[in-house]
Amino acid sequence: MLHTINKSPFASDTLETCGRFLLPGDPVLFIEDGVYAVQAGNRFSSMIATIQKANPVYALAPDLDARGISAVDEGVTRVDYEGFVELVERHQVNSWL
Amino acid sequence: MLHTINKSPFASDTLETCGRFLLPGDPVLFIEDGVYAVQAGNRFSSMIATIQKANPVYALAPDLDARGISAVDEGVTRVDYEGFVELVERHQVNSWL
Amino acid sequence: MGNTDIEENTDIKKIMHVMRHAPHGTIYSYEGLEMILIMAAYEQDLSVVFIGDGIYALKKNQDTHGIGIKGFSKTFMALDGYDVEKLYVDQFSLEERGLTQDDLVVPVEVLSSAELGGLMKEQDVIIHH
Amino acid sequence: MGNTDIEENTDIKKIMHVMRHAPHGTIYSYEGLEMILIMAAYEQDLSVVFIGDGIYALKKNQDTHGIGIKGFSKTFMALDGYDVEKLYVDQFSLEERGLTQDDLVVPVEVLSSAELGGLMKEQDVIIHH
């Protein structure tokens, strides 16, 4: 199951909430304001590292670029909208609004 | 200066953010989903107690009633819309949306 | 059993509604409930999960008279009559709010986050409100 | 000095705009900036404060081409030309995001929360975006 997160972790509890329901192996895709979570070296970097122990983490590249985020946490994979579609091809989707 | 907070502290960072900018004596009024902050015995009770050391805390009674909150943290004053107006008569307003 | 039956069988989808917003401050919980009531007529495998502030929609003794907005907590009691019987509450969210099952208007099953994660994994469709 | 002059003088209001939302995910920051640009023509005592995710609006190297939304970070550079010179950033919010002044498109004054609280207290009007 693909989990998408579209909220800034600083403003909203969505990342922390979603994190409790992830099963090992479930991919997590950050989109929209959610991508601030994977900016390298912010307060949430250790949480992202923890998630990555059991779950692949993706971030939507156009959303990163729009926000001027060039450096993302290690191990985070950048995908474009086509990559988003490919993740949806492979998984049912759980959009944590 | 009257500070109003209208977001649930569980979902949003508004309470914690506003808290950093309060000056001693400034009243804080919780409205709408913000009133969940003063429900007695939840995770934010100690933060409300800390704020009350320097700031009077109010909560909008119609919003408490609408949410079924009968027990509020000690020291929190219930006001109706008329009481809201009275606070505005006495203070400039800072609405933390 | 013919192919038609099998076909019909696979047409039953597991649809989960996840209530995440507090009532009244925003409409998501209310309009979410409206959606659940309509979907209930379609004989799918529906479940409703309350996570985070979504739990507050079930709080007893809500009186919305003063804010001039229609209350709807009692409508959750009607779900049973629509054969929507799978109501789950996230234990962590409940405890964090200092609430217990006794504070809620309907009987629910309280589950751990891990158990709910497992249920989510089984779904064909998940809609957050 | 006549009464008229005093009257005019007290007509100058201290108006503070508090930018609190990240850009692009919602429109608040963009429409907030539109409001500031119009108000700038009215010769009031304007200030703009960036708190929490509001700081992200000032982040360098934003390229919104891929999401199909107009970028506006460079418009903050134009504020100076409109005599909006009081741009303040909350130090705590900046550090929490692993950012420094070098990451921002315009020169700002970085203040502590206590200092910003003091500035807020002096205002006639505060508008959050």
Next chain:
Amino acid sequence: MNIGILLKEGPYNHQASDTAYKFAEAAIKKGHTIDAVFLYNDGVGNVTKLMDPPQDDRNIAARWDELSKKHGVEILACIAASKRRGINDDVLIEGGTITGLGTLTDIAIRNDRLLTFGD
């Protein structure tokens, strides 16, 4: 006391509209003047006369219209925000006016208070 209101969210979806109305009502009852309600962001959605909620629910647009007619409260929608969201004179309630942000600045200047309601 003269009070201006800035309302930044649309009807029904957020409580902001209801709280702003209840506040205005209480302030008027206490003898204050509500100078204007200025609608910004999605707030412009408050003044479409096409709104048609269930019969047992409040009609938010009609309520603002009545406040305008009964108490002379100006109900103003920002033109730029309105254009983005499909609000124009064709759908505007009688008591509403579409205007620019300069008007909001005047409201901020001429009143003792400017209160913001939103999300």
Next chain:
Amino acid sequence: MNIGILLKEGPYNHQASDTAYKFAEAAIKKGHTIDAVFLYNDGVGNVTKLMDPPQDDRNIAARWDELSKKHGVEILACIAASKRRGINDDVLIEGGTITGLGTLTDIAIRNDRLLTFGD
């Protein structure tokens, strides 16, 4: 693969509408079928033809209209949510339809995926 989209926020105010569109575009390009975009909550605001954004900005309603006409994607607005917010046939884009929540249920049942975009 057949995909349905549920869009829960209005245009411009939230990025949801843009992300949903970009996703639909990419999915179609990859050979998938976008069956329908169902608009709920403030999402119904996506389909008013009165929308008139600045010339250098995208026109979100026109974009959905085009998606409908070019690729046969049904653009559907929930009737109850629309009535609350003043969306009716008078202001609806040509490619849009106002319908009930039963239609969303059908969309959820008949597609391989139902993706939600919102706030």
